[in-house]
Every structure is written in structure tokens, then in C-alpha cells.
Amino acid sequence: MSETINEITVRRARRGLSEESIDRAVLERIFNAAILSPSCANKQPWRFMVCTTDGSIEKAREALLGGNYWAKKAPVLVVVMTSDDLDCKLNDNRNYAWFDTGMAVMNLILQATHEGLIAHPMAGFDPMVLREKFDIGDETRIVAMIALAKPGATDHLNEKHLAQESEEQTRRPIGEVVSWEKWSGLQ
Numbered sequence: 001m002s003e004t005i006n007e008i009t010v011r012r013a014r015r016g017l018s019e020e021s022i023d024r025a026v027l028e029r030i031f032n033a034a035i036l037s038p039s040c041a042n043k044q045p046w047r048f049m050v051c052t053t054d055g056s057i058e059k060a061r062e063a064l065l066g067g068n069y070w071a072k073k074a075p076v077l078v079v080v081m082t083s084d085d086l087d088c089k090l091n092d093n094r095n096y097a098w099f100d101t102g103m104a105v106m107n108l109i110l111q112a113t114h115e116g117l118i119a120h121p122m123a124g125f126d127p128m129v130l131r132e133k134f135d136i137g138d139e140t141r142i143v144a145m146i147a148l149a150k151p152g153a154t155d156h157l158n159e160k161h162l163a164q165e166s167e168e169q170t171r172r173p174i175g176e177v178v179s180w181e182k183w184s185g186l187q
Contacts, residue, residue, distance in 0.1 A: 007113040012169060013120040015070040015161050018152030021052070022076055026115050030148070033111030037104035045086035045097035046104040049079040049134065056134075060145070063129035068122050070157055074147035079130055080105055080121075082141050101143055112148060120147045 031048060039045060051060040052075060060077040071077065080101060087097040105121060112119035127142040136142065154165050 005110075007110045011109060011113045012118075014118045014151065014165060015120065015157055016152050016154035016165055017070065017073045017118060017147065017149035019073050019075055020150050020152075022117065022148060022150065026117075027052075027076065027148075030108055030111045030115065030117075030119075034104040034108035037100070037107045039100040039103070040088040040090075040096040043086050043088060043097065043100065045082045046101040047081040047083075047140075048108075049081065051077045051079070059133035060130070062133060063125040063127070063145070064122070065124040065126065068124040068147075070161060071120065071122060071145075071147040073152065073156070074120075074149040076148035078108075078146040078148060079134075079142060080144040080146060081136070082143060083139055084141065085139065098141070098143065105144065105146070108146070116150070118147070118149050118151055121145070122147065 027050065031050070034046065034048065035044065037046070051057040057075070057077055060079065061072045064071055082097045082101045084095070084097065087095055090096055109119040109121070122145045125145045130136055130142055131138075154162055157165065
């Protein structure tokens, strides 16, 4: 059996970003990978707003919270969205559109990693700023923002983020997150 694909093992949410632009063909490959993601009943509930030009990226940068100061260097900011109307409407009230959108984002991240880019998803933004700046209605659920960039210098990072750039990736051991044949409860 083959090993885990390289993009999964080398992917990191780095903050040392280059301000150099990213070729449109590369961006299209990244978003094509996202839209190839599986989805419940093939609803394809993900929506992406890609901000690259001075007008749009400046508006998107205004939504970033202080801890994401480093993302203002990214030449591409992506707003990830979905809508309850795009959901599968499962009988137990699960909102599967969010899960499907997350899978599409993972495809996006893996393709960006394959392209040699950093794709850093963020929760640290003000959705109300995005709604106001881009006229996004309340029916649209803003899920995340993603900074896309080529790797760059780290000299602009604060001490905490600089240390995180070189830390080894840590994950819980498989025994803490996988139960075999019976539920072992949450830890």
C-alpha cells in the first residue's frame, strides 16, 4: 500500500508570505480542484470570492482581525461561503453544506500545496465588514477566509508567529481520535 500523499504531510498554515502575484492559470487549477470535491446529492454548496485586485483585496484586508496582520501581505484572499439553501436538508437537521464546503477547501489547500503555495485558512476576520464591503446578504454564510501566497520572508512576523514557522507539526496520536468497533467517548 502506498504512503500518505506528500501534500498532506508537508502542508502547513505558514505565515511567511510573499507579496508576489500568483498566475491566473495556477489559481484556476486550485479552484478547479476545489470544485471537484464530493458533496451531498451533488449540491456543490461551496462558493468562493477571490480577491486579487487593488480594490477587492483592500476591502477583504479590512475584515482581517489583528492576529492575522501577516495575511495582509497575501496577493490573494479568498472568502469561503455557502448558503442554507444549498444544503441537503437532512432529516436530523445536520447542515451538510458546511461539511461539503470544508471538503472543497481541503482540496483547494492540497492543490495549492502541490503548486508550491501557502494556503492558510483563517477564522480571524469580521464577517460584517465583508458583508458591508461586498454587499453579501444575510442568507449567505461566510465560513472562512484563506490567504494564498508564495512562501516569503518571515521578518515581519511577531515573536510567537516566528516561532510557529519552524515548530514541528504536532497532531494527536491515532489512538486518541479513532475508535475501533465501538465508541470510546470524547477526550
